Amino acid sequence: EVQLVESGGGLVQPGGSLRLSCAVSGFTFSDHYIDWLRQAPGKGLEWVGRSRNKANGYTTEYPASVKGRFTVSRDDSKNSLFLQMNSLKMEDTAVYYCARSVVGLGNFDSWGQGTLVTVSS
Amino acid sequence: DIQMTQSPSSLSASVGDRVTITCRASQGIRNDLGWYQQKPGKAPKRLIYGASSLQSGVPSRFSGSGSGTEFTLTISSLQPEDFATYYCLQHNTYPYTFGQGTKLEIK
Numbered sequence: 540e541v542q543l544v545e546s547g548g549g550l551v552q553p554g555g556s557l558r559l560s561c562a563v564s565g566f567t568f569s570d571h572y573i574d575w576l577r578q579a580p581g582k583g584l585e586w587v588g589r590s591r592n593k594a595n596g597y598t599t600e601y602p603a604s605v606k607g608r609f610t611v612s613r614d615d616s617k618n619s620l621f622l623q624m625n626s627l628k629m630e631d632t633a634v635y636y637c638a639r640s641v642v643g644l645g646n647f648d649s650w651g652q653g654t655l656v657t658v659s660s
Numbered sequence: 661d662i663q664m665t666q667s668p669s670s671l672s673a674s675v676g677d678r679v680t681i682t683c684r685a686s687q688g689i690r691n692d693l694g695w696y697q698q699k700p701g702k703a704p705k706r707l708i709y710g711a712s713s714l715q716s717g718v719p720s721r722f723s724g725s726g727s728g729t730e731f732t733l734t735i736s737s738l739q740p741e742d743f744a745t746y747y748c749l750q751h752n753t754y755p756y757t758f759g760q761g762t763k764l765e766i767k
Contacts, residue, residue, distance in 0.1 A: 584696075584704065584747055586756040602661075602755035636703055645694050645709025646751045652703055 541565040541649045543573075543637050548654030555627050555658075561620040561637030561651060568618045569593040572640040574647065575611060575622045577633035577656075587635075590620060592642070605631075627658045662686050662750050666759030672767040673738055681733045681762045683748035688728045692752035695724055695733045698761075699744045707746075708733065740766075 547559040561573065574589045588611040589600040599611050610623040620637055634655050638647040663686040673679050683693065691711035696704040706715045708724035711731055721736040735742055743766050748759040 583761050584698075584749075584758040586758070600754050645692075645706070645713070646749065646756070647694065647696070647704070648706050648709070648715065650703035650705070 541639065543639060543649060543651035545635060545637055545651045545654040548635065548656045550657045550659065551627055552660050553627060553629055553658055556623070556625045557627065557656060559622040559624070559635055559654060559656070561622075563618050563620070563637075563639070566639070568613075569615050572642065572646075573613065573620045574638050574640065575609075575620075575635060576638060576647070577631075577635045578653075579630070579633040582633075585633075588622065624656070627656075629658050632656060632658045661755055662689065662753055662757055664748055664750055664757050664759040666748055666762055668762060669760060670763045670765065672765050674767045675738050675740060677738045679735045679738055679764065681746055681748075681764075683726075683731045683733075683759050685729045685731075685750055685752075687753075689750045689752035691727045692750060693724075693726070693731050694749045694751065695722075696747045696749065697742075697744045698747065704747065738764075 542564045544562045551557050572591050575587045587605050590611045590613050591598045608626045613620045634653040636653045637651045639649045640646040665684045667682050693711045695708040698704040707718050707722050712724045723734050725732050746762045
């Protein structure tokens with residue numbers, strides 16, 4: 540069974556940092572693109588970063604809203620994806636999800652349950 | 661960035677109704693579009709990929725169509741478990757962008 544489990548959310552002050560983790564099981568981690576997405580309270584979905592698979596050199600992509608502040612990385616030995624978030628702003632408050640994509644079969648076919656990040660003083 | 665305009669933003673319907681949700685892209689995205697269902701407090705669930713391919717395990721009352729800039733999600737006969745919020749996603753061009761969502765409510 541494909542599973543993605545996020546952790547690491549919590550309360551952080553503006554300007555602070557936080558590192559989220561996404562532990563996966565049930566599939567070959569290195570074969571897949573894995574992304575981070577978020578949803579602010581009561582709002583829609585926003586894509587915040589991607590790690591391509593091993594065949595594509597684990598390269599990354601980000602939207603302008605987080606580029607330079609957020610970094611996606613992965614540890615294949617631990618079947619885990621990470622999101623390092625720096626210089627956090629109040630507008631980064633959201634539930635953060637990780638999601639798997641299958642090359643050639645669209646994006647985000649499986650999602651984790653999410654972890655809440657609250658940026659507040 | 662590609663803007664995805666979803667309509668309507670909310671919809672009231674009854675069990676058994678046929679419902680259509682539309683998504684328009686600000687530029688052509690071929691068929692690089694997915695549809696997602698989200699229930700309160702839960703992660704989104706993919707229903708459709710490649711604009712018209714049904715995700716495994718999703719009931720056949722869900723269907724998608726379109727290409728280029730205009731796409732539709734149709735639910736042929738609403739069931740009680742279908743009342744949720746629906747989002748389209750374009751993954752043709754970075755940054756990937758979602759429609760603003762359609763909240764489907766019971767009439």
